[in-house]
Amino acid sequence: MRPKNLAKEEAIRSIALQIISEEGLENLSMQKLAKAANISPRTIYIKYENKEDLLIKLFIEEVLGNYEKAILENFDPKMAFADGMKRLWLNTFHYLKNNKPAFSLIRYGKSSPLLNKAFQEKNIQQGAFFAPIHTFLKTNVRAGLIADLPHDVLRALIFSPIQDLVAEYFDHLDRPLQIITEEVILTSCEIVIKGILK
Amino acid sequence: MRPKNLAKEEAIRSIALQIISEEGLENLSMQKLAKAANISPRTIYIKYENKEDLLIKLFIEEVLGNYEKAILENFDPKMAFADGMKRLWLNTFHYLKNNKPAFSLIRYGKSSPLLNKAFQEKNIQQGAFFAPIHTFLKTNVRAGLIADLPHDVLRALIFSPIQDLVAEYFDHLDRPLQIITEEVILTSCEIVIKGILK
DNA sequence: TTTAAAAGTAAACAAACGTTTACTTATTTT
DNA sequence: AAAATAAGTAAACGTTTGTTTACTTTTAAA
Numbered sequence: 001m002r003p004k005n006l007a008k009e010e011a012i013r014s015i016a017l018q019i020i021s022e023e024g025l026e027n028l029s030m031q032k033l034a035k036a037a038n039i040s041p042r043t044i045y046i047k048y049e050n051k052e053d054l055l056i057k058l059f060i061e062e063v064l065g066n067y068e069k070a071i072l073e074n075f076d077p078k079m080a081f082a083d084g085m086k087r088l089w090l091n092t093f094h095y096l097k098n099n100k101p102a103f104s105l106i107r108y109g110k111s112s113p114l115l116n117k118a119f120q121e122k123n124i125q126q127g128a129f130f131a132p133i134h135t136f137l138k139t140n141v142r143a144g145l146i147a148d149l150p151h152d153v154l155r156a157l158i159f160s161p162i163q164d165l166v167a168e169y170f171d172h173l174d175r176p177l178q179i180i181t182e183e184v185i186l187t188s189c190e191i192v193i194k195g196i197l198k
Numbered sequence: 199m200r201p202k203n204l205a206k207e208e209a210i211r212s213i214a215l216q217i218i219s220e221e222g223l224e225n226l227s228m229q230k231l232a233k234a235a236n237i238s239p240r241t242i243y244i245k246y247e248n249k250e251d252l253l254i255k256l257f258i259e260e261v262l263g264n265y266e267k268a269i270l271e272n273f274d275p276k277m278a279f280a281d282g283m284k285r286l287w288l289n290t291f292h293y294l295k296n297n298k299p300a301f302s303l304i305r306y307g308k309s310s311p312l313l314n315k316a317f318q319e320k321n322i323q324q325g326a327f328f329a330p331i332h333t334f335l336k337t338n339v340r341a342g343l344i345a346d347l348p349h350d351v352l353r354a355l356i357f358s359p360i361q362d363l364v365a366e367y368f369d370h371l372d373r374p375l376q377i378i379t380e381e382v383i384l385t386s387c388e389i390v391i392k393g394i395l396k
Numbered sequence: 397t398t399t400a401a402a403a404g405t406a407a408a409c410a411a412a413c414g415t416t417t418a419c420t421t422a423t424t425t426t
Numbered sequence: 427a428a429a430a431t432a433a434g435t436a437a438a439c440g441t442t443t444g445t446t447t448a449c450t451t452t453t454a455a456a
Contacts, residue, residue, distance in 0.1 A: 001422085001425090001430075001432040001433080002431075002432055002433045002434075003422085003432085003433080004432080004433060004434090005434085008433090008434085021311075023311065024309070024310045024311045025224050025310070029412075029414080030413080030415080031413070031414080039434080039435085040436065040437095041414080041415075041416095042415085042416075042417095042435070043433075043434055045415070045416085046432085046434075050414075051414065051415090107309040110309075110365060111222070111302065111305040111306040111308075111309045111310075112222045112223075112309075114222060116369075147385070147389055149382065149386070150377045152370075153363065153366070153377065153378070153382055153386060156363045157386055157389060157390070160361070160362035161358050164354035165354045167308060167354075168350050168354060171314070172350075179348045179350065179351065184348075188347070188351060188354075191394055192393055193393075194392065195389040195390055195391075196389055199402040199453060199454060200401080200452040200453045201402085201403080201454085202402080202404095203403075203404085206404090227442075227443060227444080228444055229442075229444080230442095238405045238406065238407095239444085239445075239446095240405070240406090240447095243445070244402085244403065244404075248444075248445075249445090
């Protein structure tokens with residue numbers, strides 16, 4: 001039998017992300033994607049059941065999977081709190097800043113009911129994404145080092161600013177004065193650490 | 199001449215938001231909207247040039263306009279820093295929690311290139327949204343009370359957590375234990391204040 | 397009371413949509 | 427070398443898309 005062309009699978013994913021990033025999820029169509037990837041629409045349906053299946057797999061497996069791997073690089077839940085935080089923030093900053101298409105779909109993951117629902121289900125059924133971060137926060141709460149708040153609340157306090165800072169990095173990209181630098185990220189991280197430490 | 203039916207205009211806006219919130223921006227169509235609002239598609243085009251115009255006006259004028267008004271209620275840039283922060287956080291929490299359709303479109307404003315671009319342009323050309331907050335932060339930076347960082351960075355540090363907490367409020371709505379309460383919001387606000395104060 | 401004109405409707409337009417049908421190509425196994 | 431079969435294509439399916447055309451209704455002003 002004929003073996004599948006992995007380059008075409010990769011093209012489907014990367015070009016879908018590119019369209020979403022440049023034109024928006026609401027302007028992604030199967031036919032546009034096929035044309036841009038230089039394949040027949042039918043080829044997409046070999047790998048994916050339908051458009052929703054494509055979007056969900058792209059989001060959960062491709063984007064969130066890679067994002068998780070990148071964020072957790074050189075991170076260990078047993079690190080000292082401030083060190084762990086800085087590692088996570090810098091990993092997030094560098095990965096997202098160099099992967100705008102992935103970042104775009106991640107943002108849609110919080111807007112689109114389809115993607116948000118898929119994320120919740122995955123998070124409940126198959127063990128949470130970013131489990132080491134869960135451990136990290138729990139450990140530091142138990143050690144009495146940081147505020148004793150539910151995990152989801154801590155996550156919002158600690159990681160939403162860095163995601164918004166990356167968004168600002170992209171928004172300011174074409175302006176003369178680039179304000180979101182690694183130095184600003186580290187300063188911001190220290191501010192967040194200061195707030196959360198008891 | 200026949201006067202325009204304001205109830206129909208209002209229906210267009212509120213039902214559009216409802217569809218976006220329940221089915222996603224990517225599933226809003228002019229025909230679906232017309233049918234749900236019990237009007238002819240043509241009627242939408244009396245008030246709006248086209249679909250993009252509708253979305254932009256809905257986002258900028260309707261949603262962000264009301265959001266701004268609600269957030270700034272009983273707020274004064276001259277308030278003490280902690281008081282101002284708590285006022286802004288509580289206003290945000292109460293308004294968004296009671297206006298899920300508006301919150302949905304606000305989230306799309308950070309995902310969708312169309313809406314994000316419209317926001318940037320409006321923010322630059324016609325004076326910034328949330329100008330009193332700008333003043334508030336600037337004043338407190340100048341007074342040496344809070345970290346001296348660019349306004350956009352301060353905004354990310356201070357307001358992205360509350361928006362994410364509201365998202366979690368909605369995500370947890372149907373679960374037995376509601377964790378995002380006003381008490382949690384105030385505790386979180388104090389943590390953010392502690393971090394940002396010099 | 398007629399008239400001007402915007403508001404509004406029902407139905408239709410071409411184009412694009414998600415998806416499938418009918419078929420060809422390429423490769424492994426026999 | 428033949429048979430089996432998944433990968434892949436080109437073209438089309440019926441539906442829905444955003445938008446418009448042709449027309450009717452409703453009101454304020456003349």
